[in-house]
Amino acid sequence: MHITNILKLGGSVITDKKGHYSIRYADVYRIAQEISLAYSMCSKRMLIVHGGGSFGHPTVAEHGGVENPMATSQVVYFMRELNMVIVDALNAYGVPAIPMDTHAIFYRDCEKFLQFFYKPLEEAIEKSIVPVLYGDVVFGCKGSDVLSGDEIVWRLSTVFKPCRILFASDVDGVYDKHPSEVGAKLLDVVSLHNIGVIEFGSQGRTDVTGEMKAKLLYGLRYWHGDIAEVLIFNGLKKGRIYNALCGKDVHGTRVIL
Ligand code: IPE
DSSP states (O other): OOEEEEEEEOHHHHBOTTSSSOBOHHHHHHHHHHHHHHHHHTOSSEEEEEOOHHHHHHHHHHHTSSOSHHHHHHHHHHHHHHHHHHHHHHHHTTOOEEEOOHHHHEEEOTTSOEEEOOHHHHHHHHTTOEEEEEOEEEOBTTOOEEEOHHHHHHHHHHHHOEEEEEEEESSSSOBSSOTTSTTOOBOSEEEGGGGGGOOOOOOSSOOSSOHHHHHHHHHHHHOOTTOOEEEEEETTSTTHHHHHHTTOOOSEEEEEO
16 A cells, blocks of 8 residues: 555654653644645545653653553553643644554564554555554563564564655754764764664663664665655754744654665
């Protein structure tokens, strides 16, 4: 099935990762407005995935993982709360978005392959409904684990073959060294075969799924012949999400094989 976009809203774009359970409401509503405009102008068939930000990572860290049943229940609880805020904002701006509980449709099999039941997503997209998935707990043959929104995006792309895979981040894209370091340069294009030479560093925040480098490593794992365009850009800068969804020029990093 071909769709227009898969958009990942990074947890750092929709929440304040320095806090606990803290939402960037002004950004969430602005983003919902941009998505709404794109929905009416150019992007009816799309999937949205959001990250865990200050709802997911601290909860996982507090419990030291998600193996413990109470940890699973708490992570799912907080992620669904965050998901409802995003879906509510989209609905408020007229986007027919629905929550799609990731833990209920994804499963990690014994070969560590990520299986998922894609029929409900396919049907929703056919009806121009916008499913909103999220980084979550994933049950699996070898136990439960955290499933990052980035991996979800790449895996979804193998079935839904989007024109564009869009990662809205809190930085402008991929830099040659950590963006907070003096002299860090934004890379216009990054090849997945060259990620070994980039000094990603650590942002010193609680992130249990590995930030920018992990995003690119998943790309290497899931890359397939139908991938057209992959863009990492800053979702906190006004207008960029709309422009990216409608295929206009956006300042950021293009990812190639
Ligand atoms: C993390 O998802 C999900 C949980 C911690 C439960 P992501 O890895 O996609 O989240 P962000 O975008 O880095 O916040």
